[in-house]
Amino acid sequence: MVGGVRELAAPFVAPGPCGVAIRDRLKHLTPQDEIVLRVVGEHQGRLASRDLRTRCADGLEHSADTWASRKRDLTAQSSSRIAGAITKATHDQWALARRCQAAYIQTLEAGIGTLRHRLSLPIGARGTRRAAGGYRSKDEWFHKSRRLVALEARHDAAVRDRQAGRVRVVRGGRRLLNTRHHLTQARLTEEQWRERWEAERWFIAADGESGKRFGNETIRVTPDGEVSIKPPAPLAHLADAKHGRYTLTVRIGFAHRGQEWADRITANRAVAYRIHLDTDRGRWYLTASWQRPAVQTIPLETARARGVIGVDTNADHFAAYHLDPHGNPIGEPRRFFYDPSGTTTHRDAQIRHALTRLINWAKQAGVTAIAIEDLDFTTEKTREKHGRKKRFRQLISGIPTGKLKARLVSMAAEQGLSIVAVDPAYTSMWGAQHWQKPLATPKRKMSRHDAAGIAIGRRALGHPVRRRTAPPPHDRSDRAGHRTAQARPGTRGRDGTRPPATDHAPRDVPPNGTRKRQPSASKTVRDAPSTHQWVQDSLMHTG
Incomplete structure (x- = not known):
């Protein structure tokens, strides 16, 4: 701890x-x-x-x-x-x-x-x-x-x-x-x-x-x-x-x-x-x-190269989100529902159908890996720990962890996809804390499960779950560095384009760097102090 x-x-x-x-x-x-x-x-x-x-x-x-x-x-x-x-x-x-x-x-x-x-x-x-x-x-x-x-x-x-x-x-x-x-x-x-x-x-x-x-x-x-x-x-x-x-x-x-x-x-x-x-x-x-002969799994860095699909496993659906290699969520969250009731054959067919739709979406997204929690509820199912919470015990007992692992690995391997297993600790709590509210819009309803899918994907990519680090002091922003923790320092385009330190860009210079008109020559012998301000492009968040 x-x-x-x-x-x-x-x-x-x-x-x-x-x-x-x-x-x-x-x-x-x-x-x-x-x-x-x-x-x-x-x-x-x-x-x-x-x-x-x-x-x-x-x-x-x-x-x-x-x-x-x-x-x-x-x-x-x-x-x-x-x-x-x-x-x-x-x-x-x-x-x-x-x-x-x-x-x-x-x-x-x-x-x-x-x-x-x-x-x-x-x-x-x-x-x-x-x-x-x-x-x-x-x-x-x-x-x-x-x-x-x-x-x-x-x-x-x-x-x-x-x-x-x-x-x-x-x-x-x-x-x-x-x-x-x-x-x-x-x-x-x-x-x-x-x-x-x-x-x-x-x-x-x-x-x-x-x-x-x-x-x-x-x-x-x-x-x-x-x-x-x-x-x-x-x-x-x-x-x-x-x-x-x-x-x-x-x-x-x-x-x-x-x-x-x-x-x-x-x-x-x-x-x-x-x-x-x-x-x-x-x-x-x-x-x-x-x-089949034992096949060497691809390195973790290779699986991360093109981003991942983060999947949060629930009792009746899979909540999935597409993340780029820098850990940024792309597009809208997706859910793949299945019915866990009925006979064993029916439940098995429902899981296969949901996994098929998930894998097809992963192929369309162009990723090479699916990130999923390495769930094990052996100690969580005991009635001694959740004795009064019978519905909660039934909920976690209904999550098909063992069968899901076997089927997902087998079905994904046939489509050339890798499965990245991550530690499930705190994914729902931290995902809701750092991602649920910022991504919610009037047209997009973010649930706790969708945010957990982002947390799982970021953990598989090697990024911290939290969205940003604490900002640097206002007077030391350049010295302290950029505040995002989503892209590594060597990543191209991490900080965006910034004018050189010797370029005193006037206020009327557009972002592309071209002037609207030529400046008039000075009519004084000595240059007057410049009244123009420095213009700096906003930092581009590629991470």
Whole structure:
């Protein structure tokens, strides 16, 4: 903390996406095709569930030997390639559970720390902007003390589980599992839930193999769209083609990134595939994915060279402003709204649509970077910090921070744009303080969010948020220097054009330096004192 303000993190260019995934529908499957896919998915799903249970039982005792033993057991009931895909998926799921466990412990610690602080204060003590005050009454203090005991018990149990290597994992999803007890609210019958539950637990996936024909031996897609799978050993009787393969009767063609996918499989580069069933629509889909080589991000100075678009993220819209390289706002503020209500699919589509409009505007503006806050509300969502402010907690919980980061980086990279992440501290407060009122006009309504977009953009460009520094003394303006903090001293046109010190420009000289008439010759022997005043052009604010 410096002067009551915490130290701000430096802006940085976010790394680009490391993978690509595309999807296409498997249309017009025959009943036999669906039977084969269901049987294969159910068989391999049981193997995946069994392997995950074994991996969770191993805990921290996992080693290369235990992994090899699990893979040998799976190979006897499937194939070596399928066994490798199952064990890899198991390891990824276990690692994800460990990360979620660490985040849960961090949330509990934040809540416990807030409770202990507030319980230590006198009842009714006022809080500050950075720390909550005491509780309002003895009754609230008592209930919060009981909650502290409950959170400490949860924290101790979570820490013991983490130290022992125990995780809680549900194949198919814990939310879907809990839906079984609330079928009426979910508007599902038991048969519908059972069908969705089984489909989520199926496993029809294959990892890519570089150097193999068309990039995959288990699930193969040819350039003309023919799809075939290699059934596991116990289901080898289902094969209807050469080399023990089953060929589906459908043809696919990826409309999005189809040429990139075709180039990869033609060169026999690795492509992973996954087949799944959408039970709500009754449709089968095939997803192709592959990794991209690590690309070095452009330097921060290069991203700043042509200005940025500063974006303030809110619960229902993005407030954006275009800034030039000197930090000056250009044009009018823009807002890109989205509807966060509804299903997950609807929210995802709304975010994609808003980001698409934002990126298109950035391309039209001619910038090479979009500046956005590096938001993380892990400690802000606890009810201990904002217990009475339920609407505020719901507001910050509705901001799609994680999904927004992933989608924005991926979509911007396809358009040649970089993402500059900045520290979110004080952007709304300082933006409103220094930019909201000066930019407001009878025809332009500036909101706090628009001003925050300017603050974010200026921070990404390396400029201070405040609009001007304190002016120099009146009698020392030339010696103290220009008062703006928006342009560096070496910037061309920073101070504008100024007459030389030896040029006594008369009052009737226009700004372009040409006289309206020639001066008359002096009729006295000695020059009289000049009655003209010095004229200096107003300083041009390019910064």
